[in-house]
Amino acid sequence: MATPAAPRDRWFGPLLLRLHFYAAILVAPFILISAASGALYALTPQLEQQVYAQELTAPSEGPPLPLAEQVAAAQAYVGEGEGESEGAVVTAVRPAPEVGDTTRVMYADGSLGEGESRAIMLDPATAEIRGDLTVYGTSGSLPLRTWVDQLHRNLHLGEVGRLYSELSASWLGVIALAGLGLWIRRARRARRGRRARDLLLPDLRARGYRRTLSLHSSAGAWVLLGALFLSATGITWSQYGGGNIGTIRAAFGFTTAAVSTELPQEMTDDAADTSGKGDMDGMEGMTGKDAGEHVEHEAHHEAPAAGGAESAGPADAAAAPGADLGQIDRVVAAGRSANIDTGLVEIRPPADAGSAWVVEEIQRSYPTKVDAIAIDGGTLEVVDRTDFAEADLAAKLTRWGIDLHMGSMFGLVNQIVLFVIASAVVAMIIWGYLMWWQRRPTRGGSGPGKPPRRGALRRAPWWGAALVVLAAAGIGLMLPLMGASLAAFVIIDTIVGRLRR
16 A cells, blocks of 8 residues: 655655756756866866976976066067067066976957956076967966866857856756755655665666666765855856855955055155165065065956956056066065965066055965065055955855865865766766656656646645745845746746646
C-alpha cells in the first residue's frame, strides 16, 4: 500500500520540480555558455605564458636599470612608432616582479576600447623592447585572456551582452537550490537501507534515464556550494543586480576606500615654485632594484559594476603631459618606505598639476596585498593611503570573492577547482537535456521529460503561498532581470495551460 504524501510534499516538492524543470530548460543554454567560457578562462594564465612567452619573459639576468631609463626606452619606441613622442601619454608602469619577467609601460590610446591600454613590454636589465600589446583593465590581461573574458562576460556584444551573464548568474543559484531540494526529497524517499550518502555517488550499474539522473544529481550535490558561490559573486558584476548590491553596501557604509590623489593647496603651490623637484637627499642614484620595484596579473572582469572593490584601471586616467617621469624611482622608493612591501606594484603618474603619484600593490594572491599610497611628486610626502588590513569585513569579503571567482587568490589550486566546478556544471546541463530526451513527452514518459503537473501553489497552505510570493517579489526587486524572466515564465505557462484546456 502506497504511503500517502506528506502535506508539504503535495505542493512544495512539485513546485520545486516545476521551477527546476522550466528554469533549466529555458535558462540552461545561457548557463552552459557561461560555465564553458569560465572553465576556459580558468586555464588562461598558463595559456598566456605559452602564447606570449616572447613578451612576458626577459632573457637578461643582470640587475635592472632604473625605472626612469626603462620608461625612457619605451617612450623612445612609442615616439618612433607614432612620429611624435608628445602623443604618447603614460598611464601606468608595472615593474618586472621577478628576474626573467618584463616591465610594462602602459599608454592611453584613443583607438582602443574602454578599459584597454597599449602596453610596451621590455627587458628590465637592457631596456630591450620585447613586445607591444593591448592589455585590459586593472588586471592587465593580454589579448587572449581578454577575448575569453569578454566571451564570458558579454558574448562580445558589449553592454547588451551583459544581460546574458546576469541572467546566467542569477538563475544558477536558484536552479542549484531547487536541485538541492529535489535531492533531499529523493534521499528521503529512497528505499529502506539506502543511505543518503549513496546519492553522492553515481549508480553506474543503472541504465538509461536512471543512470543519467544518478550522474546529474550526484554531480550537483558535489558542486552545489561552488555553484552558489559563482552565482553570488557573478551577480556583483551584473548591470542591474550588481547595481542594487552596490547601493545596499553604500547604504551600510560597506564600501572600499579609494586613495585620494588630490594634493593640498599648499603642496600644489610649492610644486609650482620648485618645478616638481623635491628633497632628494639620500635617494640620488637609487636603481630600480634598490627601490624594490617589481607586476602581476589577474584578469577576467573589471571591477563590479557598482560597489565593487577594484580601483580605477590605468586606462581610466592618463598622466599629465608635463609629468616628470624621471622621478619615478624616487616615488617608488618613497612608497616602499611607507607601506608598499610587495614586488607586484603599479605606479601611476599624476593626472594633472594638482594630483599625486599613486603606488599601488596589485598582489591578488593570498595574503592579499592591495595597499595604495598617494605621493606628492614635489616633496615625496605621503598625502593619502589605503590599507587593506584596515578595510571593513564586507570590503574584504568582496575583494576575496572577486579573486576566488577569477582564480587568482590561491593560484593553480584555485584555477583547478574553478575548472572542475565549471566543467561539472556543463556536464550536468548536458545530462539534464539528455534526461528530457530519454523521458520526452512523445514517448509517454511521466518523468522530467514531461513538465510536472500544474497547481502546486494552489494546493499550498496560505502561509506557504504567501512565502513563495514574497520570496519571488524580493528576488525580483533585488535581481530585476531574473524577476522579469520569472514573471515571463509564469505568464507563458499560464497562457499555455489555458490553451490546452
